[in-house]
Amino acid sequence: MSKVKENDVVKVHYTGKLSNGQVFDSSLEREPLEVQLGQGQLIPGFENGLIDMAVNEKKTITIEKKDAYGDIHEALFHKVPKSDLPQDIKPEVGMGLVGSNPDGSQQQFRIAKVEADDIIIDANHPLAGQDLVFDLELVEIL
Numbered sequence: 001m002s003k004v005k006e007n008d009v010v011k012v013h014y015t016g017k018l019s020n021g022q023v024f025d026s027s028l029e030r031e032p033l034e035v036q037l038g039q040g041q042l043i044p045g046f047e048n049g050l051i052d053m054a055v056n057e058k059k060t061i062t063i064e065k066k067d068a069y070g071d072i073h074e075a076l077f078h079k080v081p082k083s084d085l086p087q088d089i090k091p092e093v094g095m096g097l098v099g100s101n102p103d104g105s106q107q108q109f110r111i112a113k114v115e116a117d118d119i120i121i122d123a124n125h126p127l128a129g130q131d132l133v134f135d136l137e138l139v140e141i142l
Contacts, residue, residue, distance in 0.1 A: 002141055004053045007038040011139040012050060019062075019131050032139045043068050046134060053138040063132045072129040079118045091119045 004010055011034045015026040027033050035041050037050065045063030053059070065071060085091060097109045113120035 001054050004037070004050050004138065004141060006051070007036065009034065009036045009142040010050060011142065013137040013139055014046075015135040017133045017135075019133060021133075024127065034142070045132070049134065049136060050138065053136070055138055055141060058135070058137045060133060060135050063134065065129055065131050068130070068132045069125040069128040072124050076123040077112060078121050078123070080121055081118055083117075085119070097121065 011032040013027045013032045015023060015028060017023050037047050043063065045061070045067030048067070049059070049061035049063070082091065085097075089097075091111050091114050093111055093114060095111045097111065098106050099109060100106055107123060109121040109123050110126060111119050112122040
């Protein structure tokens with residue numbers, strides 16, 4: 001029976017959870033994730049967890065934050081005047097925002113704090129600073 005190796009294209013079902021058991025993403029209600037390993041499309045810990053799996057094998061892996069989305073970086077928090085926001089937005093902690101970079105690409109932010117005249121936005125990945133748990137089921141090696 002063949003097993004997953006580097007650069008294989010695989011289909012995998014997964015359920016991602018925080019260490020407290022809260023589910024943040026799952027493929028169980030949709031098509032399995034199809035991805036080629038070794039292309040930087042997955043967080044390192046997820047990709048490493050797939051290596052040596054056989055078709056129909058299931059396992060649970062724990063990924064330390066360093067192999068997931070890393071630490072929370074204080075340099076990615078920025079103060080923005082409320083006057084810079086569109087008029088129809090009432091900022092609330094946890095609200096997601098999208099900003100445009102000078103090159104035209106977009107970046108997602110989360111409101112970390114609301115002050116009288118400003119908001120503090122957080123450009124860290126929402127899962128930064130956390131260890132993650134994934135239930136994996138290898139569906140196919142293509």
